[in-house]
Amino acid sequence: MNATHLPTQPSGHAATYPSKRPQEISIQGFRISTQKLPILKADPIEEMTKKLGITPPEMIFGDNYVMIEHEKSGWGINFNAFDALDKVDKTGQSMLQVAYSKEWQSSREKTHEGIKEVVKPFDWSYSTDYKGTLSPSAKPFENTEKPIPIQLLMRPDPILFFDEVVLYEDELADNGIAMLSCKIRVMPGRLLLLTRFFMRLDNVLIRLRDTRVYVDFETREVIREYQSKECEYEKVRQILASTRDDIPALMRDANRLSEVLPVVEKHSERIVLDA
């Protein structure tokens, strides 16, 4: 992103960034597009806060998206920050606490009995099981046992289009990281999209939630696979301790962590689009 060369205008949002048009590619009746813009400014953040009912993450790329559309059938799926955040628990029921929370709170009990109210409790780890937003006219998916054909995706077919788009990120007040990002690659016969939620709460928990969308352009078959993995931080650290690698670096590498985290939930759906 060579965002940084244009002079800043105080007014418009788009004006502060190189107006990077959405990138797109059309292939065999499918249109794939992505957009990457800077984090939201104060006003749009306020608006989003109102609509969501929770404080959005520190880095909120509210204008970013990845979209796949099939022109003939009107089917489409897109991934955006607002819809993903709308699926975060807003009640505080699944709320985690940072590692030193107990220590911190016990030290407070005597001195500050007055301050007990947790401000707007919600799942501040921004964990989401977001699987994308279907276009209004899209036919729904059906459950399937059919896996995504990994073999076909391992072939070194030329990549015609590639992008990586961050939707949101939060540093959990320096207690780790939560990040939702999408990667997409388009080859001549198929595409793969991976939307990954990665959350590491230091000394507490590591969580990974992957949504993969596979499209075969020839057969117009779409497979969507959701997989949730998580494990306590200390257990992961112990597993990794047997390797000779740099542990802190591994703890930041979602790909490597994915190899060791146990699956807690997995399901697949498919749909064949009308010609």
Added chain:
Amino acid sequence: MSDLDRAIEQLRACRLIPESQVRELCYKARELLIEEGNVVSVDAPVTICGDIHGQFHDLMELFRVGGDVPDTNYLFMGDFVDRGFYSLESFLLLLCLKVRYPDRITLIRGNHESRQITTVYGFYDECIRKYGSANVWRYCCEVFDYLALGAIVLGASSELEPTGSSMNDTTQSTMPIDDGELETEVLNSHGEVTSTSYRPRFRPSSVASNDSRNISPPRDISAASGSTGTPTRTGVPGTGASADGNGSATTSRTGAVLCVHGGLSPLIDSVDKIRLIDRKQEVPHEGAMCDLLWSDPDEIEGWGLSPRGAGFLFGGDIVKQFNHLNGLSLVARAHQLVMEGYKEMFDGGIVTVWSAPNYCYRCGNVAAILELGEDTSNGGTIARSNGEYGRSNGVLGEGNTVVSPGRRYRVFEAAAQDTRGMPAKKPVADYFL
């Protein structure tokens, strides 16, 4: 040229200095910092900066926009390291400047100036990568323990000298309201005014006798102060005209400005209580010192617990009360990313200043620094209002509220990619599964 000057040269070029020299530098810095109180007193004019986070090239851009040390008097509110790729170069340069010009640069501690945090967020790894051992990291952490926890800015002017005419004449609201004084001004990195705000003049007496000496650092100061107001306005509510012992319009009536990295603490009701903390230690997980480096303002009433289970949030009433009790007009803090580079809250009682543009090289945000001008109207006498001597401030009549200082924000963007010595970050196609 002394070794120190050579080290500064070298670091400015983003080249590291030898380990032995780092050790010596850190030793000297500690000797210097140990003499500073927990709350450093700084006289205006001063330029207040927020998080840097190892974005060395953007720190150079900050100096280009704000003026160089020692020409400009700087106050950095912590978080020098972690996240960016050049924490070492950034922190060591700031430290060299501190040792070389101790009275022209103030460094206070951020929550990232800690052993625990730097091992997770990059500084430790960077030290290992660039020096091959943890020695330099250890020297730096020892310096962290001696950094002050806050600063009090005294003698700031309530009114800004207008910047020279904006180069771009499309800016809005540049016309002063009748008899208004320039309260805030926002400039882009080219020194062009992009917005301004005025407040009604404090006192009804004539203001034509303005001393037009420069009130603030360098550049673009036009001598003409444009304020030839008529003596009709009665000023802000609660500021009786009688309060004034002195014919000048710009009598020092500006409260002090408290600068901390994070925010307030329920354990701290006066600036003096900050002075009592034993600060020479790793940042604790709880207590007043922790709060000062970690807490955040929020749109709530009173104090609240962060949903994360550790850390406080504080509302506008808390800020108002704290400022009032301590004769402060403003709390300046950093710690939170804001897209516009700065964000004022609670009727200007607190401001967040963020100085890392395009944070983490991907957020696309702009950064800002805050300039406070010097009040030259009182012959250099500074109204003490730092909580130490109460608020027995002659110029403030009974029931008067202190007026916030004039605030000039210089907004800047990330350094151009080609000065960074690394290619623009472009996603590299990979066969992910």
